[in-house]
Amino acid sequence: MEPPITLYGLPHSLYTGKVRAYLRKQGITYRERPPTDDHFASHVMPRIGRAIIPVAEFETGEVVQDTVDIIDRFERDGVRLSAYPDGPRQRAVALLFELYSVVGLSRHAMHYRWSYFADQEKFLTDAFGAGSDPERQRKTMARMQSYLPMLGVDAATIPLIEASYADLLEGLEAHFAEYPYLLGYQPSVGDFSLFGPLFAHLGRDPVPLAIMQRSAPKVFRWVERMHAPDLDMVEYADAQAGFLPDDAVPATLSPLLRQIGEEIVPDLTDRLAMLQDHVASGAAEVGQPVTAKPHQRIIGEVDTSFRGASYRGGVQPYTFFLWQRLVDAASGDPSAAALFAEHGLAALTDPRLPIRVERRDNIECWGDRAS
Numbered sequence: 001m002e003p004p005i006t007l008y009g010l011p012h013s014l015y016t017g018k019v020r021a022y023l024r025k026q027g028i029t030y031r032e033r034p035p036t037d038d039h040f041a042s043h044v045m046p047r048i049g050r051a052i053i054p055v056a057e058f059e060t061g062e063v064v065q066d067t068v069d070i071i072d073r074f075e076r077d078g079v080r081l082s083a084y085p086d087g088p089r090q091r092a093v094a095l096l097f098e099l100y101s102v103v104g105l106s107r108h109a110m111h112y113r114w115s116y117f118a119d120q121e122k123f124l125t126d127a128f129g130a131g132s133d134p135e136r137q138r139k140t141m142a143r144m145q146s147y148l149p150m151l152g153v154d155a156a157t158i159p160l161i162e163a164s165y166a167d168l169l170e171g172l173e174a175h176f177a178e179y180p181y182l183l184g185y186q187p188s189v190g191d192f193s194l195f196g197p198l199f200a201h202l203g204r205d206p207v208p209l210a211i212m213q214r215s216a217p218k219v220f221r222w223v224e225r226m227h228a229p230d231l232d233m234v235e236y237a238d239a240q241a242g243f244l245p246d247d248a249v250p251a252t253l254s255p256l257l258r259q260i261g262e263e264i265v266p267d268l269t270d271r272l273a274m275l276q277d278h279v280a281s282g283a284a285e286v287g288q289p290v291t292a293k294p295h296q297r298i299i300g301e302v303d304t305s306f307r308g309a310s311y312r313g314g315v316q317p318y319t320f321f322l323w324q325r326l327v328d329a330a331s332g333d334p335s336a337a338a339l340f341a342e343h344g345l346a347a348l349t350d351p352r353l354p355i356r357v358e359r360r361d362n363i364e365c366w367g368d369r370a371s
């Protein structure tokens with residue numbers, strides 16, 4: 001009998017990894033098919049309007065794209081290990097890691113994959129060749145590489161990206177010496193999000209994988225743990241169940257929270273100013289898709305910085321969709337706001353987001369404006 005869920009994805013795809021890890025941890029039976037499947041072109045793409053993975057297709061024919069929507073679709077039905085902690089501080093921290101994994105770590109993931117292409121050519125061409133013909137493989141690889149400037153990967157930022165990866169591994173290594181997951185003994189949406197870049201690129205492509213294995217063995221073990229069908233916490237003798245009690249946020253996360261603040265607050269502040277101008281100019285029509293074509297990810301560009309180095313980056317409405325999830329969870333809660341303020345993250349809990357970004361029919365649309 002066919003499993004009821006088909007996951008369209010690939011082994012080296014960052015976002016597929018996030019959903020695959022979630023399905024495995026929840027014990028949800030699925031089969032994974034590549035996007036080169038005929039059914040993907042004939043039935044799935046017409047429903048989502050663009051070539052993107054992962055996509056979950058259900059027995060009823062329902063098709064869901066986007067890692068957040070796929071996870072939330074399962075959460076609504078009830079799962080054995082909800083990825084959302086009930087406590088407001090833990091929930092806000094989980095959503096902060098979700099945001100950082102996309103707006104921060106895509107840069108690291110793409111840099112280590114493509115800037116070291118010559119050192120890992122055989123591995124990458126093999127991965128991108130899976131189920132593909134040579135022309136399609138070449139085009140996909142070229143398209144992925146073309147995203148680097150927009151992400152701020154250039155000669156000035158590369159040493160800073162590598163320093164950031166070293167800091168991240170050091171911070172996570174110290175944390176995983178104490179706990180198997182970010183918030184205790186159960187993975188949250190923060191773990192699943194972080195797993196995307198730390199598995200599919202940084203914990204799998206030969207160059208960054210070697211750095212991780214040599215300098216951060218406990219992070220490497222967390223990557224294995226996240227991909228396992230069980231909780232895989234054998235080395236934690238005192239392991240308990242669930243998220244830490246009393247909405248506790250472990251002190252070992254403090255250096256990581258500070259690092260996240262230093263790296264994404266300047267960037268998000270500049271992108272927010274661009275969004276404010278975009279909305280003030282009347283370009284964002286409530287209820288309409290955020291861009292003319294679903295495959296267009298950005299509404300414009302902005303001069304911004306990463307660890308003090310300037311670059312001109314693309315502004316993706318999806319960033320505000322994720323940021324808004326954090327704001328929704330944290331803004332009304334003084335304890336979450338205080339935690340964020342202590343770590344240089346105050347700008348993230350109460351920003352003046354001028355409009356909401358919603359997802360409808362698998363694409364981002366402008367939602368209500370701020371009153």
Ligand SMILES: N[C@@H](CCC(=O)N[C@@H](CS)C(=O)NCC(=O)O)C(=O)O
Nearest residue numbers: 013014015051052053054066067068
């Ligand atoms: N916001 C989407 C992002 C998915 C995404 O970017 N997927 C990549 C593969 S890891 C992709 O299909 N990219 C195709 C492209 O950009 O052309 C999600 O969370 O599902």
